[in-house]
Amino acid sequence: MGYSQASKAQTHQRVVQAAAAQFRQNGIDGISLADLMKELGLTHGGFYKHFGSRDELVAEAIDYALEDSEQTMRELLFKGGKPNLARYLKTYLSETHRDSRATGCSFTALAGDVARKGEALQTAMAEQIERNLELVGEALDQVRPDQRRNQALLLLSTLYGALMMARTVGDSALSREILRSVRDVLLAKVNAVPDARTRSRAD
Amino acid sequence: MGYSQASKAQTHQRVVQAAAAQFRQNGIDGISLADLMKELGLTHGGFYKHFGSRDELVAEAIDYALEDSEQTMRELLFKGGKPNLARYLKTYLSETHRDSRATGCSFTALAGDVARKGEALQTAMAEQIERNLELVGEALDQVRPDQRRNQALLLLSTLYGALMMARTVGDSALSREILRSVRDVLLAKVNAVPDARTRSRAD
DNA sequence: ATTTGTGGATGATGATCATCATCCTTTTTC
DNA sequence: GAAAAAGGATGATGATCATCATCCACAAAT
Known part of the structure; x- marks a missing residue:
């Protein structure tokens, strides 16, 4: 029955992944279906063999992007035994992450668009934010349990805001200052709780 | 020579203001020139008597939006003598502000779009962020002068991130929790420095 | 009052898009 | 191997836009 068995599912997934990257890079309305398919070596016509509409792809792609970012977050926070909040902070507020829009934090890349689009995306x-709060809360194991959610909320707000600012001012001295300054303050706070003498070296 | 003297400048300004609101509400690409002009009771044809291109309007409208937000910030922080950081925080993290996209904080409304558009907007x-940092820094008059910029950076990051989150999850319990939680933590910190006993009453 | 310059209106034009109908081609099943 | 089912290609359609050429109507200058 036409083409190889697994190939349809594979193509479907490739479209979703490419869309997840493009939507983060250029915005949900920032790429046409034709260009998206072309990126995969396909033409625009086949699109509707995989999705009922553009909106259907948008929903799938954003789910995929959110899961992708959650996975990254989980690895940075928990890989290798004990929670490692410092590793997450350093990576999140790095210039590399700032410049990796297509593969980086899906919240910061998509928040602006999603706030204006339908209720489903919101x-x-x-x-996703609930899950992120839970993950960060778990990593805040030195914080009083009844304060973990508040602190997680505060931390995520700060991280998201700082990254958005750093991206919005382009690659400038100010952008680097934002990342460095916020990262150092947060690292100092994290390190202060378990062992005040383990300070972060610059960078 | 055609229509009244001041009327052209007035129309120009009305277009800029309407665009500043629409771009914040619906995104920079979220409204067509025809719809924008219609909003003012005009037709699309006259647009190019005022602007060389759509991009030219975008630049002007965003400048206007940024100045507008700075003015609001300045008033909240400084009106009535002494710096009033608490008033600014309460207003910024209110549900009213969350729901006032078209007239509220221009950074959060436009950051996503601007990060993708040309260098000029960035x-x-x-x-604008430099000016905002200066204003907040001035208001942090209980903080050691050499720490004011870092603290201003941290505070703005947190505010921007929290508002984006609150907007991205729609009008939900989570949205209200984000605003309340972040606001209370920040207010507690602000109040802790000058007078630990002046705690904020909820809301 | 007539002329003239200009703001605004009307109506193209060409580009970009999402969507869909139709055709081609390959792979699986018998 | 022949038939058929479905993925993918081609091409069309209708909508939306930015931009521009042309026209109209009024206000200022004479």
Whole structure:
């Protein structure tokens, strides 16, 4: 029955992944279906064999992007035994991450678009933020349990805001200052709790 | 010579103001020139008597939006003598502000779009952020002078991130929690320095 | 009052897009 | 191997836009 068995599912997934990257890089309306398919060596016609509409792809791609970012977050926070909040902070507020829009934090890349689009996307975002809060909360194991959610909320707000600022001012001295300054303050706070003498070296 | 003297400048300004609101509400690409002019009771044809291109309007409108937000910030921080950081925080993290996209904080409304658009807009944003840092720094008069810029950077990051989150999850319990939680933590910190006993009453 | 310059209106034009109908081609099943 | 089912290609359609040429109507200058 036409083409190889697994190939349809594979193509579908390739479209979703390419869209997840493009939407983060250029915005949800920033790429046409034709260009997206072309990127995969396909033409625009086949698109509707995989998705009922553009919106359907948008929903799938954003789910994929959110899961992708969650996976990265989880690895940075927990890989190798004990929670490693410092590693997450350093990576999140790095220039590399600032410049990796297509593969980096999906919240910062998509928040502006999602806030204006349908309620469905906002619900997906809300659920993801809940999961992120839980993950960060778990990593805040030196914080009083009843303060973990508040602190996680505060930390994520700061990280998201700092990254958005650093991206919005382009690659400038100010951009680097934002990343460095916020990162150092947060690292100092993290290190202060378990062992005040383990300070972060610059960079 | 055609229509009243001041009327052209007035129309020009009305277009800029309407665009500043629409771009914040619906995104820079979220409204067509025809719809924008219609909003003012005009037709699309006259547009090019006022602007050389759409991009020219975008630049002007964003400058206007940024100045508008700076003015609001300045008033909240400094009106009535002494710096009033608490008033600014409360207003910024209110549900009213969350729901006032078209007239509220221009950074959060435009950051996503600007990060993807030309360098010119990013430079305008960078300059505005510098001014905002200065204003907040001035208001941090209980902080050691050499720490004011770092603290201002941290505070703005947190505010921007929290508002973006609150907007991205729609009008939900989570949205209200984000605003309340971040606001209370920040207010507690602000109040802790000058007078530890002046705690904020909820809301 | 007539002339003239200009703001605004009307109506193209060409580009970009999402969507869909139709055709081609390959792979699986019998 | 022949038939058929479905993925993918081609091409069309209708909508939306930015931009521009042309026209109209009014206000200022004479």
